[in-house]
Amino acid sequence: MTNNDATYHVPVMLQECLDGLVINPDGIYVDVTFGGGGHSRAIFEKLSPKGKLIVFDQDPDARANAWEAPNFHFVAANFAFLRNHLRVMGIPAVDGILADLGVSSHQFDDAKRGFSIRSNEVLDMRMNQAGDFTAAKIVQTYDEEQLAAIFRKYGELDHPFKTAVELVKARNKSKIKTTGELMEALMPVAPKFKDHKFFAQVFQALRIEVNQEMDVLEKFLLQTADSLKPDGRLVVMSYHSLEDRLVKNLMKRGSLDGSIEKDFFGKVLKPFEEINRKPILPSEEEIQRNTRARSAKLRIAKRVEDGK
Known part of the structure; x- marks a missing residue:
């Protein structure tokens, strides 16, 4: 294995993820969020030559962290296409799936990507650099209602419409091209002493x-049950409540919206059995070592045979 760059992305709750997967050395595992390869390397090291690891990442930067091995496969694609790629590879089901959601440390730290509120760079925020839809396009073209909708739904802002109105007012005066210009435009509506959280929520929404x-995420989660063998493990780490809610609903109730389906005898029909009923949280020691672990929540579930 090569290019073991620990600075690319420090894997969060690494041991907890490995424990959750209950790795069979001869099994087939998928890491749908390869990134710097931290979690993947640890999984791969536990596999025998008969085992197999398949990783997904749509970010071209991540490919540099891949390595050559007969039982390692890098898929340069979005994990929404999990089932299609497994079918093409002739794999009907796998023993475990890991998803570490959100933005990698590398993407945050690479200022030119425009993910961070710490620098003044072009408003980009694309995880897949091949696409042409950027944060700048949203900021310049969405109307007040559209902006308010994403600030409310994805940023969970207290005053989404007020924020949208201020943004449109500012862009009418001068084109907003950078992260710094965006923050300057919204400074009049940023809550006093809570401006850092406010801008983080705005950036998250965009x-x-x-x-x-x-x-x-919805497309991916709906494919997980059919992609796992009976007793196969689904291990998902989320970083905000919107993601965690979907994961929780799927594992607890068998649906993304939280609705419950029962059989004739009143038994809840669901494809998963929770391993941990409450999310696993990082230790204080880990948060001190890696501040990006602070908001992480880890959920683990087992595929049940008669869940559907």
């Missing part, structure tokens, strides 16, 4: 919209 993250 990032989710640019990458259609919730739509992609």
Whole structure:
């Protein structure tokens, strides 16, 4: 294995993820969020030559962290297409799936990507650099209602419409091209002493919209049951309540909207059995070592044979 760059992305709750997968050395595993390869390397090291690891990442930067091995496969695609790629590879089902959602440390730290509120760079926020839909396009073209909708839904802002009105007012005076210009434009409506959280929520809303993250996550989650063998493990780490709610609903109730389907005898029909009823949280020691672990929530479930 090569290019073991620990600075690309420090894997969050690494041991907890490995424990959750209950790795069979001869099994087939999928890491749908390869990134810097931290979680993937640890999984791969537990596999025998008979085992197999398949990783997904749509970010071209991530490919540099891949390595050559007969039982390692890098898929340069969005994980919304999980089932299609497994079918093409002739794999009907796998033993475990890991998803570490959100933005990698590398993407945050690479200022030119425009993910961070810490620098003044072009408003980009694309996880897939091949696309042409950027945060700048949203900021310049969405009307007040559209902006308010994403600020409310994806940023969970207290005053989404007020924020949208201020943004449109500012862009009418001068084109907003950079992260710094966006923050300057919204400074009049940023809550006093809570401006850092406010801007983080604005950036989150734009990032989710640019990458259609919730739509992609929904598509992925709906494919997981059919992609796992009986007793196969689904291990998902989320970083905000919108993601965690979908994961929780699927694992607890068998649906993304939280609705429950029962059989004739009143038994809840669901494809998963929760391993941990409450999310696993990072330790204080880990948060001190890696501040990006702070908001992480880990959920683990087992595929049940008669769940559908």
